[in-house]
Amino acid sequence: MTAPLLHVQDLVVRYKPRGLFAQAPPPAVNRVSLSLPEGATLGVVGESGSGKSSLLRAILRLVPAESGSITFGGADWLSLRGPELRLARQGIGVVAQNPFLSLSPRLTIAQILSEPLLARGDRPGPDMVAQTAALLSRCGLPPDFLPRRARELSGGQAQRVAIARALALGPRLLVLDEPTSALDVSVQAQILNLLMDLKADFGLSMLFVTHNLKVVAHISDLLMVMHQGEVVESGRAESVIADPAQPYSRALMGFRPRP
Numbered sequence: 609m610t611a612p613l614l615h616v617q618d619l620v621v622r623y624k625p626r627g628l629f630a631q632a633p634p635p636a637v638n639r640v641s642l643s644l645p646e647g648a649t650l651g652v653v654g655e656s657g658s659g660k661s662s663l664l665r666a667i668l669r670l671v672p673a674e675s676g677s678i679t680f681g682g683a684d685w686l687s688l689r690g691p692e693l694r695l696a697r698q699g700i701g702v703v704a705q706n707p708f709l710s711l712s713p714r715l716t717i718a719q720i721l722s723e724p725l726l727a728r729g730d731r732p733g734p735d736m737v738a739q740t741a742a743l744l745s746r747c748g749l750p751p752d753f754l755p756r757r758a759r760e761l762s763g764g765q766a767q768r769v770a771i772a773r774a775l776a777l778g779p780r781l782l783v784l785d786e787p788t789s790a791l792d793v794s795v796q797a798q799i800l801n802l803l804m805d806l807k808a809d810f811g812l813s814m815l816f817v818t819h820n821l822k823v824v825a826h827i828s829d830l831l832m833v834m835h836q837g838e839v840v841e842s843g844r845a846e847s848v849i850a851d852p853a854q855p856y857s858r859a860l861m862g863f864r865p866r867p
């Protein structure tokens with residue numbers, strides 16, 4: 609067996625208490641372990657406050673881990689610092705829930721898609737224009753969108769741009785936090801289909817957080833159910849969805865308790 613692309617072991621994330629004399633809050637992520645093979649999609653579900661976004665933030669190194677370990681692409685992910693971390697981060701693309709919040713409204717789509725390339729040190733010019741146009745087209749929008757601004761787009765179009773930006777540096781892993789929940793139902797399906805096509809084309813792995821069990825069933829190979837910061841159940845998505853073993857997952861998915 610090959611090593612997983614992403615492996616998380618006993619990860620704990622705890623936010624600081626709010627006031628000087630406030631008690632330390634319980635961990636937002638409590639001893640979470642997961643393994644994501646190359647090319648697979650792991651869906652993470654759980655009610656609001658169960659720690660899904662905190663888990664993603666810790667994987668993205670946006671919040672510190674109190675304890676536990678993460679390996680990504682074979683590297684000891686939590687020990688990377690400075691330029692090394694910046695370079696390694698290019699291996700992870702991020703798609704947020706609301707494209708209108710994650711895309712700067714003043715910039716043109718061309719500027720938005722060039723930003724990560726320029727930050728990496730690529731030179732502006734015709735090659736970069738061609739590259740951004742190709743990326744945009746791969747995400748289902750024609751090149752005449754390049755001079756437009758994010759605020760002029762529909763929700764679905766803006767999310768396509770956000771996905772294109774996340775792919776700009778050729779990541780191996782795409783991390784998505786509720787990427788379709790701000791969109792109309794009809795558009796949700798189009799975005800999910802786009803993600804599945806991209807996954808097949810680029811051999812991408814995905815970590816996909818959602819409230820929506822239909823979405824998870826559609827897109828995930830593996831499924832993990834979280835509750836109060838802990839993993840309640842995990843396994844192949846089909847089996848967990850068809851017959852969840854744990855009472856919490858059964859309730860979440862609308863099954864009757866087992867007799």
Ligand SMILES: Nc1ncnc2c1ncn2[C@@H]1O[C@H](COP(=O)(O)OP(=O)(O)OP(=O)(O)O)[C@@H](O)[C@H]1O
Nearest residue numbers: 623624636654655656657658659660661662663819
């Ligand atoms: N920046 C923060 N500072 C302090 N506590 C936080 C912070 N962000 C989240 N929390 C707490 O951590 C816990 C987990 O929150 P988190 O946002 O990870 O849940 P979630 O599963 O993503 O919820 P949702 O489905 O609503 O997005 C909650 O108790 C939340 O109040």
Ligand SMILES: [Mg+2]
Nearest residue numbers: 660661662785
């Ligand atoms: Mg969240």
